[in-house]
Amino acid sequence: MRHLSRTVRAAAVAALLVLLSCSMVLAVDCFQCHDGSDYRKKVNHQPAAQGDCLSCHSPHVARYSGLLQQSVKDLCLTCHVDTAVGGDRQRIHQPVRSGDCLACHSPHAADYAGLLKEQPVNTCLGCHKELPHSYPNTHEPYRSGNCQACHQPHQSDHAYLLVKAADELCLTCHRPAEVVNKHPGFPTPPANCSSCHHPHGSERKGLIRNQLHTAYAKGCADCHVGSRPVGMDACLGCHPQVAQEMASSHNHLVRYGANGCTACHSPHAGDDERLLKGTERHVCGECHEATFVRHENAAFSHERTDRCSDCHASHGSNHPAMMRGPINEVCGDCHGNHATFSHPIGADVFDPRTGQMMTCGSCHATKGSDYEYHTPFSGKRALCVQCHANY
Amino acid sequence: MKQRLTSIGIALVALVLLLPVAASAQSPWQWQQSLKVEQVGDSMYMPSAVAFDAAGERYYVVDTGRNRLVSFDREGRIIRAFTADDQLRSPFDMVRLTSGQLWVVEKGGNSLTLIDPAARLLETHQLLDGSRRVFPDRIAVQGQQLFVLDRAGGEVLRLGADLKVVQRFSCNSCNGGISDFVLAEDGLLALAGRDRKLLRFAADGSLQRTMELGPEVDFAVSVAIGPSGFIYVLDRHQNSVLVYDEAGRFRYRFLTTGHSTGRLYFARQVRFDPWGNLCVVDEGNGRVEIFSR
Numbered sequence: 001m002r003h004l005s006r007t008v009r010a011a012a013v014a015a016l017l018v019l020l021s022c023s024m025v026l027a028v029d030c031f032q033c034h035d036g037s038d039y040r041k042k043v044n045h046q047p048a049a050q051g052d053c054l055s056c057h058s059p060h061v062a063r064y065s066g067l068l069q070q071s072v073k074d075l076c077l078t079c080h081v082d083t084a085v086g087g088d089r090q091r092i093h094q095p096v097r098s099g100d101c102l103a104c105h106s107p108h109a110a111d112y113a114g115l116l117k118e119q120p121v122n123t124c125l126g127c128h129k130e131l132p133h134s135y136p137n138t139h140e141p142y143r144s145g146n147c148q149a150c151h152q153p154h155q156s157d158h159a160y161l162l163v164k165a166a167d168e169l170c171l172t173c174h175r176p177a178e179v180v181n182k183h184p185g186f187p188t189p190p191a192n193c194s195s196c197h198h199p200h201g202s203e204r205k206g207l208i209r210n211q212l213h214t215a216y217a218k219g220c221a222d223c224h225v226g227s228r229p230v231g232m233d234a235c236l237g238c239h240p241q242v243a244q245e246m247a248s249s250h251n252h253l254v255r256y257g258a259n260g261c262t263a264c265h266s267p268h269a270g271d272d273e274r275l276l277k278g279t280e281r282h283v284c285g286e287c288h289e290a291t292f293v294r295h296e297n298a299a300f301s302h303e304r305t306d307r308c309s310d311c312h313a314s315h316g317s318n319h320p321a322m323m324r325g326p327i328n329e330v331c332g333d334c335h336g337n338h339a340t341f342s343h344p345i346g347a348d349v350f351d352p353r354t355g356q357m358m359t360c361g362s363c364h365a366t367k368g369s370d371y372e373y374h375t376p377f378s379g380k381r382a383l384c385v386q387c388h389a390n391y
Numbered sequence: 392m393k394q395r396l397t398s399i400g401i402a403l404v405a406l407v408l409l410l411p412v413a414a415s416a417q418s419p420w421q422w423q424q425s426l427k428v429e430q431v432g433d434s435m436y437m438p439s440a441v442a443f444d445a446a447g448e449r450y451y452v453v454d455t456g457r458n459r460l461v462s463f464d465r466e467g468r469i470i471r472a473f474t475a476d477d478q479l480r481s482p483f484d485m486v487r488l489t490s491g492q493l494w495v496v497e498k499g500g501n502s503l504t505l506i507d508p509a510a511r512l513l514e515t516h517q518l519l520d521g522s523r524r525v526f527p528d529r530i531a532v533q534g535q536q537l538f539v540l541d542r543a544g545g546e547v548l549r550l551g552a553d554l555k556v557v558q559r560f561s562c563n564s565c566n567g568g569i570s571d572f573v574l575a576e577d578g579l580l581a582l583a584g585r586d587r588k589l590l591r592f593a594a595d596g597s598l599q600r601t602m603e604l605g606p607e608v609d610f611a612v613s614v615a616i617g618p619s620g621f622i623y624v625l626d627r628h629q630n631s632v633l634v635y636d637e638a639g640r641f642r643y644r645f646l647t648t649g650h651s652t653g654r655l656y657f658a659r660q661v662r663f664d665p666w667g668n669l670c671v672v673d674e675g676n677g678r679v680e681i682f683s684r
Contacts, residue, residue: 231523232523232524232543233522233523233524236524246501246526247481247498247499247500247501248481248498248499249437249439249455249456249481249483249498249499251498251542253526253528253542253543254542254543254545254567254568254585255542255543255544255545255546255565255566255567255568256566256567260543287567287585290609290610290628291610291628294628318437318455318456318481320437320657320674320675321657348432350431350432350434351650353650353651353652353676354427354434354650354656354676354677354678355427355428355429355431355434355677356434356436356650356675356676356677362650376648376649386650386651
């Protein structure tokens with residue numbers, strides 16, 4: 001019995017040695033063809049550094065490009081569980097949502113922390129081309145390219161993927177007492193910093209946003225009386241056109257503190273004459289984030305535009321989906337030629353299922369679908385037989 | 392062995408028998424009829440609300456896009472299309488009083504409009520809450536009491552006979568305010584869509600209970616209470632009705648996107664008629680879909 005046990009132990013040790021040598025052979029084999037120096041830089045991905053190529057790749061055949069065992073997203077998340085998309089209300093960076101990890105990261109080795117392909121700031125600006133490299137007056141973290149001082153790269157609970165709630169974030173560096181001292185005469189403690197200040201930079205000192213509200217440029221008294229909240233009526237009194245637009249069956253009258261206008265607009269300063277509190281992607285996304293996600297995740301969807309106002313009336317309209325005009329006209333502004341060869345649409349053509357006028361929306365889902373040309377059903381047959389059942 | 396086979400047989404039979412029950416438990420609602428205008432070129436356009444006359448056994452549909460109110464009998468036959476001599480401007484919601492008078496929310500004039508069809512009378516009222524302008528959105532009536540949702544204020548206002556605010560139902564902890572409400576015997580149930588909350592108010596305006604809606608909700612726009620006390624939430628973007636029990640626990644969902652009968656396309660309001668049927672105002676398809684159990 002003792003003899004048998006010794007034999008088993010010897011066999012186990014031998015098997016272990018064989019396995020170890022096999023894995024070494026495999027690693028050596030990979031680097032006999034693949035130049036090992038390509039896989040070793042300042043920062044190395046642990047599996048690559050250890051020669052554990054097979055943790056990600058299949059040596060012979062694979063369903064995925066690069067002989068990967070799984071899709072890039074699934075493969076990365078096998079180990080990087082903390083990056084997995086989770087939580088219902090979280091903001092998720094678009095490349096993370098679409099599983100495009102390699103948009104920012106190198107899989108094997110890189111010269112930058114986090115296996116970033118480029119310097120962090122260049123990684124960010126590579127996609128965010130709308131952002132300038134500097135401003136006449138630039139916020140220090142932005143000037144030094146330290147995007148991660150304020151933004152999370154993968155996901156966050158806050159708009160703009162901020163690491164904290166906006167005001168709380170500002171007060172991390174700007175001491176509250178200092179902020180109060182710099183805002184003499186404020187009737188209430190200063191808050192909502194980005195309402196007046198651009199977090200990246202500005203042409204104005206103090207990072208005040210470039211475009212001032214006319215009333216604000218003159219002083220405070222045009223709108224403010226003591227510390228009383230300024231209501232929506234004050235805004236609509238000077239902007240009767242907006243009041244008219246709001247008097248629509250679909251409108252953006254919302255409650256937002258004492259003044260619904262400030263849900264989208266800064267009362268003091270903005271980046272253009274609309275004085276929006278940010279880009280439309282973010283201002284509209286405050287309430288319609290799920291719509292953006294649906295659009296971005298769809299297999300086929302309308303060419304991506306972050307300018308919602310290209311198609312929608314921001315304040316209100318009497319058209320479906322708060323379009324800025326009849327849907328066929330709005331679509332026709334860009335797709336004018338389509339009317340010359342498409343299925344009949346317009347005031348004299350009716351959807352037999354509903355009696356409603358045929359529109360572009362009868363056959364296209366602008367926020368995307370699983371089918372080419374973002375039709376709600378396959379355009380090969382299923383779409384047509386919705387109405388033409390006898391064909 | 393024989394005993395085991397018998398047990399498996401019983402289990403299979405039970406499974407076959409119970410499957411239809413389980414399936415119907417998922418979707419107990421059956422399409423019954425549509426309220427729509429069949430005449431080609433005159434179909435309802437962007438309807439936004441449905442109202443009822445229990446005694447007269449009528450439905451009223453607010454046909455916003457065509458500036459009219461369309462009445463139907465209980466079988467869905469059109470009785471009349473009423474335009475108040477073409478004076479209505481984007482009517483959005485309405486209630487019918489026992490006197491036969493109508494209160495109509497007109498978005499086009501930001502007014503609460505009293506219409507007496509028999510007397511051919513139409514009075515528009517711009518409401519004020521103190522010095523602040525009110526933007527009427529949804530409306531309900533209970534006895535002589537008129538309740539109006541102020542969209543900009545995000546709160547429900549109970550109005551006195553002089554249309555002054557005598558009571559308010561508000562959620563101070565909500566960011567987006569109330570987006571729809573229905574009256575209950577003991578108060579009011581409100582939907583705070585942006586905050587994904589259901590709010591139960593007592594008749595005195597005090598907030599009794601807050602129920603969080605879960606991730607199953609995308610864009611909730613309307614709420615109704617069923618005869619059994621279950622809560623029905625309409626999700627405009629999913630074109631679904633989500634059903635919750637009285638404690639706010641999600642139970643099931645039904646309906647989906649489309650243009651065919653029984654499907655929804657940018658639905659706008661959900662209500663129960665006096666006969667226990669579920670009515671969904673389907674804006675995009677220009678009709679009201681009625682479902683029964």
